[in-house]
Amino acid sequence: MKKQLIALSLLVALGGYAQKKKATKTTLKPKSEFVTDLMSKMTLDEKIGQLNLPTSGDITTGQSSSWDIAKKIEEGKVGGLFNIKTVAKIRDVQKIAVEKSRLKIPMIFGMDVIHGYETVFPIPLGLSCSWDLKAIEQSARIAAQEATADGINWTFSPMVDISRDARWGRFSEGSGEDPFLGSRIAEAMVRGYQGKDYSGNNSLMACVKHFALYGAAEAGRDYNTTDMSRIRMYNEYFPPYKAAVDAGAGSVMVSFNEIDGIPATGNKWLLTDVLRKQWGFKGFVVTDFTGIPEMIEHGMGDLQTVSALALKAGVEMDMVGEGFLGTLKKSLDEGKVTMAEIDNACRLILEAKYDLGLFHDPYKYCDVNRAKTEIFTKTNRDIARRIASESMVLLKNDKQTLPLKKSGTIALIGPLADAKENMGGTWSVAGRLADNISLLAGMKSVAGNGAKIVYAKGSNLDYDAKFEENATMFGKTLHRDNRSHEELLKEALAVANQADVIVAAIGESAELSGESSSRTSIEIPQAQKDLLEALVKTGKPVVVVLFNGRPLALVDEEKSATAILDVWFSGSESGYAIADVLFGAVNPSGKLTSTFPRSIGQIPIFYNAKNTGRPIANKEGKFEKFRSNYIDERNEPLFPFGFGLSYTKxxxxxxxxxxxxxxxxxxxxxxxxxxxxxxxxxxxxxxxxxxxxxxxxxxxxxxxxxxxxxxxxxxxxxxxxxxxxxxxxxxxxxxxxxxxxxxxxxxxxxxxxxxxxxxxxxxxx
Incomplete structure (x- = not known):
């Protein structure tokens, strides 16, 4: 009888939503009252459990009960999961939480939905070059529609880091160098993901990242130290984060770098003084992947010490590190953290779940009918095609070579010409690589019977096979050709000699930019430079279709190519969208959101720099002694911020x-x-x-x-x-x-x- 009364009291406390067999939508008490009531029933272990965010490792549907994290979920030691997709799998795991755990608290499910879900849009750097806030918001709305239809309710996006160093691989994930434009895009992305509120089942909670200053890593090396003045932080790097917070973002992710000598994950000035007190942020803060234990390598102490440091600084959720789960109880006993700090973190997680409607209906995002009808639809792909064409930047167009005519013979040559797996770019984790449209397929489709398209690979990505392997991870192979460079080039020239115009599809592969893809050289790999040089020597017009996830140094290419169209990585419909621009169905309108240097030695380079007391006086690039200039290069960039040509004037x-x-x-x-x-x-x-x-x-x-x-x-x-x-x-x-x-x-x-x-x-x- 006593056990029955306890169970009944829990049902009343939870507003009656929890049912052993089935959870249904119901009316709950107001959020603050509901969460307070629930927390009064929670043990310390259950509260700490809400702060734990492991990765799923993905599971097989129907196998969740034997999965290694299942027992922790039953024990109330998991607040959410990420890297799990499909309604069937998520429903299976949610069922453990709401039917087998003591208090039946639902979990939140996250994924890196960065620039689309299965319908992939251009990489964020490419999207920003559209300068079309409505299109950018629409891309996030479609991403939210698809991800929530597949059971996901939280995305680790938008990434709003300002970057001025093209060596940094994650340049591809942001919106470039400018705080004003970056702020407007941050707002648009949050609106697109979250909608007006979470009342519907198609709103995806945003997570602004990486807070803060991650894009200013020294030497452009990922995860590296960042050091700058406060005045620069506030004027140049903070604005997009603040704009996203002001737009109502539900969560914030902490960056890996240190700030003022303290890692962001344990930086109380950053997470409490700035984010909470100055900006009034009301959501919760999550670490990046293993961000808490990584503070050990920073020299901040052992796991218990750094976990306490993170909690006291203002971190609410521990991604993968399990420092909170394993040490906070001991730290509480030893007086190194307080119960109030644990309670506050737990409350913010529970409030987010309440706002998402998970206490009203834990299976709110698990509608199999939506999953069947709202993902990778033709309508979504058509919109992705249109937005992709808007993001492309025409960098050069001598003799009005573009648009191409749908007649004669066109030679399409290059390692990225028939590389559909690469079209989505980095961080397209849910993308359907096999269904991407390659440039070769897109050109043949758009040209129809009017023009003859002949193809040759021409070269591999690079002469170094190991370099290519590192640059084509996660299934984004370029199908390396084992023939010699001479054999590939000979075939390419034979194809080129048949043509009236040559289209050279060259640049970076999808994973040559992105996380942990920093480069000391930002030129096109040498094998492709040699290919382009040989194609130019044919004397025929050469149009470079440039694939890249960062600004590149293109002095040689700008001199030799007849035209250059920067297409970034344009998503699922890349081939169609690029062909639309090449053949003139779409007039390119993209503008650069990052400055393109002439040389890597100019980095960091950005338009909104400060003057010196000895600015360069001439505009011809001539060297002047005792002026702020280079002895071996011009000061100005190859292409300035905001640059982009059109087929018209x-x-x-x-x-x-x-x-x-x-x-x-x-x-x-x-x-x-x-x-x-x-x-x-x-x-x-x-x-x-x-x-x-x-x-x-x-x-x-x-x-x-x-x-x-x-x-x-x-x-x-x-x-x-x-x-x-x-x-x-x-x-x-x-x-x-x-x-x-x-x-x-x-x-x-x-x-x-x-x-x-x-x-x-x-x-x-």
Missing amino acids: FAYSNLKISSAKAGMNDKFSISVEVANTGSFDGAEVVQLYMRDLVGSVTRPVRELKGFEKIFLKKGEKKTVTFNLSAEDLKFYNSDLNFVAEPGAFEFYVGTNSNADMKVNFELTK
């Missing part, structure tokens, strides 16, 4: 400012007329930059302050207006106060960060 005119002076409480606007003066309809990204001429601290030479993507038919003209106020002129001063200072400003409008149309402005007291 755009003319800017009639730049106006509504008022040359305005006060702190006034608004003002800047307008410009943009006309399509070319022969094609097309889209243009109109960009607004500012320079604060005098400040209490040094200010960047330019800062992006607005942009608008407009579509113009040939011959059409539109006026673009940017509405501004003193709020848009603010920055963090040396006291880390967010201020706008009276004084003189310059505003520039144009097609990239080198825009030269200018108006002057004065902000008055």
